[in-house]
């Protein structure tokens with residue numbers, strides 16, 4: 536779809552603004568929003584509100600190796616804390632629907648396209664804005680951060696079959712030849728490394744809680760959770776940074792309990808990412824979503840040091856520490872010696888709610904210690920989305936195929952600049 540306005544669009548645009556106005560007058564917007572669980576003091580709390588070092592509360596519930604079969608709680612829990620609402624809006628609809636928290640209307644293709652074009656005024660295409668990006672990148676050190684699922688690989692029903700294409704792999708390999716490049720994924724670091732298979736990159740798994748980065752130029756290398764290692768990535772000395780190390784036994788225990796307690800729900804799938812665990816409901820019938828949500832909720836009640844976040848048709852359980860993909864980007868920039876400088880442009884491409892933390896990331900800077908990417912043009916967040924949704928990103932691309940075009944364009948620019 537081409538979103539450049541043409542004269543023939545005028546009529547339809549007018550029609551769209553009329554629809555838009557009508558929806559707004561009903562306190563509604565055609566843009567998908569991510570409802571944040573309300574009414575839940577613990578399980579849905581935003582990580583930024585929590586300090587990194589948590590005091591009190593034991594690390595384990597003391598039940599390692601025994602898997603308790605939970606007594607079901609009341610279904611009202613998951614209604615009242617907003618989980619179900621968040622689950623329903625957790626992935627872009629495949630059908631052309633305009634959704635709002637109060638109602639869903641089936642949109643004619645035209646209306647949907649116009650909604651998308653109107654959304655792109657706020658989140659312009661990174662491909663069409665490439666000249667603007669280059670203008671800002673000129674004479675700067677560019678660093679590239681990439682999410683995996685939905686960004687480098689298309690979303691598919693089976694998480695074990697989310698492969699990236701060879702052409703995408705070669706585009707990422709080329710990018711890494713010219714720019715420091717890292718993958719920041721919700722998956723375990725081992726799994727995402729297995730899927731990407733490139734030694735040229737740095738990897739952060741478990742939403743940034745397991746970072747294999749460069750041997751540090753800065754203080755981050757002296758962090759107590761940093762281990763220097765040479766054997767993890769062939770030919771490279773790397774730093775391993777694992778701020779949630781102490782949670783490994785607890786996550787393993789919760790993972791086993793989740794497997795046991797969801798095994799009778801058809802389509803449920805639990806993954807262990809070592810520092811966090813995911814419960815997929817993409818293949819669970821919608822009528823059973825309240826049940827799966829309630830089971831997870833009941834288990835988490837026993838773990839005050841774990842919290843829940845929502846991904847694309849997945850419930851993610853992770854430690855209550857002030858660490859996320861945004862912090863991982865900051866950490867990697869610091870390790871790369873790219874923090875305390877103005878001549879750096881960080882580009883982050885991602886599709887999911889957890890990528891929003893990275894879109895909001897700050898960069899250390901001598902003038903003001905934390906400088907938000909978006910406000911100072913020190914970095915660009917690029918959201919991958921084929922439907923309108925609210926984001927902290929600056930630009931957008933529609934899908935992984937546009938991500939690949941963008942990466943290739945970066946490489947072509949750099950080659951040309953060097954020649």
Ligand SMILES: O=P(O)(O)OC[C@H]1O[C@H](O[C@H]2O[C@H](CO)[C@@H](O)[C@H](O)[C@H]2O)[C@H](O)[C@@H](O)[C@@H]1O
Pocket residue numbers: 682683684685689690691692693694695697719720721722806813815817846847848849851887889
């Ligand atoms: O941060 P990411 O690299 O994007 O990882 C986030 C989650 O991605 C995977 O789940 C998502 O992709 C699956 C495969 O396309 C899809 O089936 C699932 O519905 C999506 O949520 C991964 O399996 C999760 O563990 C990650 O947390």
